[in-house]
Amino acid sequence: MSDEPLLRVTGLSKYYGSRLGCADVSFELYPGEVLAIVGESGSGKTTLLNCLSTNLEPSSGLAEYRMRDGVWRNLYELSEAERRFLMRTDWGFVHQNPADGLRMTVSAGANVGERLMAVGDRHYGRIRDTAIDWLGRVEIAEDRIDDQPRAFSGGMRQRLQIARNLVTNPRLVFMDEPTGGLDVSVQARLLDLLRSLVSELGLAAIVVTHDLAVARLLSHRMMVMKDGHVIEAGLTDRVLDDPREPYTQLLVSSILQV
Template sequence: MTDREAPLLEARGVSHYYGARLGCRDVSFSLWPGEVLAIVGESGSGKTTLLNCLAASLPPTAGTVAYRMRDGVSRDLASLSKAERRFLMRTDWGFVHQNPADGLRMTVSAGANVGERLMAIGERHYGDIRQSAIGWLERVEVPADRVDDDPRGFSGGMRQRLQIARNLVTAPRLVFMDEPTGGLDVSVQARLLDLIRALVADLGMAAIVVTHDLAVARLLSHRMMVMKGGVVVEEGLTDRVLDDPQAPYTQLLVSSILQV
């Protein structure tokens, strides 16, 4: 089996409970290299709980999540040490938060935010790190002359673009995105979505995108899962699910968008 034929991430029977309250239950799927999966649903549907289980920031109550490392060996994330998980998150993975402040160091410069990720993979030459940081700022439409400014002076959209640069500079194989355009003005959302779509395609990375917005799912994803009450009620190719929804809840979601 070649590298492109083997799943990058596999979830099997993933469940999480907060005490007696259900977060998500019995979720299974495989994610392939270069594939973008959208997880959609209303607030409280379990999509963010599932994302956190997949990203190893929340331990599943039951089930397993396995990730295929760069050496080709699949590892159960629960078997990794804290140091191994931290290294994975700083190099092979990215995580784009809805609130950019959760994914940035707000008191250091834009350049330092990007450069820290490069240092995590062994870069040590200051000049090279700075040039790479400037290159990535320009790539995400942050002016190069803002490289020494800290993110507290940036707009919300610019902070989000900086967070994307920070996550993608190490060429991760998998990026988790939690409502990446939430809270932004519509015009800013549109530009950001175009940027994300282009970068994901250019870098050939896989992504898991949590969103309540079906338009975001259609634009970014190849495949989607619809969640309600902590369980997956429908899944399939994005265009098929949105153009011919089978589950009553998915039909309701799609029809509500069409009526807006």
């Protein structure tokens, strides 16, 4: 991992009127590092993810990103055009519901190819070859390249969404419950695929999940959230094997009893 972080977050808070979304969150994320944000429904983890990915503007605090030219930029001071470019090129966002991250009415190949066109590739043959290569990497057969995602199973749609996000070699990927709603056997294959791709590509990733098994398999570090606050943070194995906070202990023990 690089000596210099990719993302610096300082005192990030989000309120919806008088209701707290998340409060005073600070951390650094390094290239190649996967951070899991865990907690029950309503803990604030999705609000935090949406603030970090600039889908929401925080009430206070700072999130700074190190651009490819090495210059640090405050994410909330980017223009709309700069933000959109970042989302199409340097970042990826894997939604829990793949329909939110795919264009359901164009082919699988076009879903992948669109991202390549966003970074300036205009050569049809090269785009198609790259799409075929990426479909293979996410275990989608070449003969499905012209099929629309609506003809795919949930697991295939999620794998296609992953290919669409990773084809431009982003440096940072946000994942919102990436295995939610999938059968257990499909989840296991998807997690293996994600883990191998993240490792192979050296991606930094922020994964929001309520599933501690997902956090253990994918992440290097984790933050546990409760009522909008980070109550425990550290190396994933340390937090799960030796939780210090009573709430984290309860989360871990409830998983073990299932």
